[in-house]
Amino acid sequence: MEIRGDTGPAGRPLIIPIFIPHMGCPHQCIFCNQRAITGKAAQTPSPEQIQQEVNRFLKYGKKLPSTTQISFFGGSFLGLEKATILSLLQAALPFVRTNAVDSIRFSTRPDTISQETLGLLEPFAVSTVELGVQSMNDRILDAAGRGHRAADTVIAAGLLKARGYKLGLQMMVGLPEDDDDGAMETAHQIAALRPDFVRIYPTLVLKGSLLAGRLSGGSYHPMALASCVTLVKRLYLFFKSHDIPVVRMGLQASDGLTRANDFIAGPYHPAFGHLVHGEIVFDAISSALDRMEKRPDPLTISAHPSMVSRVQGLNKQNICRLKSAFDIKKIALLQDEYQAKDLLVVAEQQVALP
Structure with missing residues (x-):
């Protein structure tokens, strides 16, 4: 069964989230404490748990004039064991067959994408795949402990586009050894891959992450909120000029970062995207007044x-x-x-x- 892209009326998809916290990840990235982000210990959701969660959401969630998707995120989906991947997809597939939802989506590492892993998806209604790119600079990827190269992202994006999947790319700003120029260069290289959408996340320091130790030792200094908003504004406008939608800016409470003690430092704001859009409008009005x-x-x-x-x-x-x-x-x-x-x-x- 192949479903590519949105299959319902125009509009942003209604997402039913299924967390697979810190699963399928062979590396501990310097910024990551996945339990802090999801508030859950790492465990594979059972088919029964998936069915219960989807049914709960469909019962209480407001049906919007858009596609509805089951989304596996919080870990690296194609980095899971083959049996686990198939079990998760098989638990979601009946909801597609009964038209309760339109398709399935997930996020994964670029280096988990191959002809073999994509072959596992063919019997299922997967439409959208997001890649955790973070940076297109190998030096920065090494400093972040990502364990993959920028070339892996280029290869993965090509494979996904060739098979007709809707492609999302996620980047981060404020990583160790990165700066504004580095972020803009990453944006240029991401745009060249022609993704269908982009997410931009500031680097936050979470309790229990390797970055927390760097912060306490004085070897890492997170971006100030105002500086981060200004940089992300530049990135947003760049992607918009290339007709690439930015569907999320900033980590929000809805992403699961709900425990105050988990957040230590960094440019976090629950309305980060609103701050960016507000600055864009401020600039436009200021330019008009200057004239x-x-x-x-x-x-x-x-x-x-x-x-x-x-x-x-x-x-x-x-x-x-x-x-x-x-x-x-x-x-x-x-x-x-x-x-x-x-x-x-x-x-x-x-x-x-x-």
């Missing part, structure tokens, strides 16, 4: 209702920053449901958002 010979006060900004929170910024920080930077006493924010979402009107001037 004005005379700035009106009060200043009116019109936006689609769904864009109001981005214009305001988190806790209305954008409004405060604009007032301070341009010496404006009052800003009136107007909502216009007929206005395009990617268009603002700043003092009667149209401003297109990148």
Whole structure:
């Protein structure tokens, strides 16, 4: 059975997550404490547990006008034992056959992709595969303890694209020995692989990780939140200019990072993506104001209702920053449901958002 790409109406897929924490991973990456991320000890979910979880989600989850997928993540799926891979897929397949869900997806390491491992998937309704790329620089991969090379990612992406799978690539910023230029170079190489989507994760220091020891010893310094937001903004705009959707920015509470004691340091924010989008909007408004010979006060900004929170910024920080930077006493924010979402009107001037 072959299903490639989204099979339902247009829209982002509704994901039913099945955790396989830190399983199938032959290496302990310097940033990883998978138990902290998932809050669970490593164990293979049984077919009965998978069935119960999917049924629970289908019963209480809101059905959206999109595809619905069972997603195995938290470990390296194709790094599992063959019998385990087949057992997990066989537990998920009946939900596809009854049309309760549309397809199956998973995340895995680039060096687990081969003609042999992909051959295991052919009888099943797998549509989407995500690769934990992290970096396209071998020196940085070595420093992170990844145990694979950038070339493995290139080969894996080619194999997946050739078989028609929807391809997602995950990258990290703030890894040891990496910097902004290195992150941008990784982005360029990722874009050349033409993925269907990308996720961008900041490097966080988690309790029990090897990076926690580096932090306490003073040999690693995590990125500041503001600097990380600015870098990820650059990455987001780069991928957007290449028509590659960025579907996630930042590790969020919904990813399972729910225990406060597990997080030690790094650019974590529960609304990281909102911070990035807010900065993009701030830049666009600032550029418009810079071009004005005379700035009106009060200043009116019109936006689609769904864009109001981005214009305001988190806790209305954008409004405060604009007032301070341009010496404006009052800003009136107007909502216009007929206005395009990617268009603002700043003092009667149209401003297109990148």
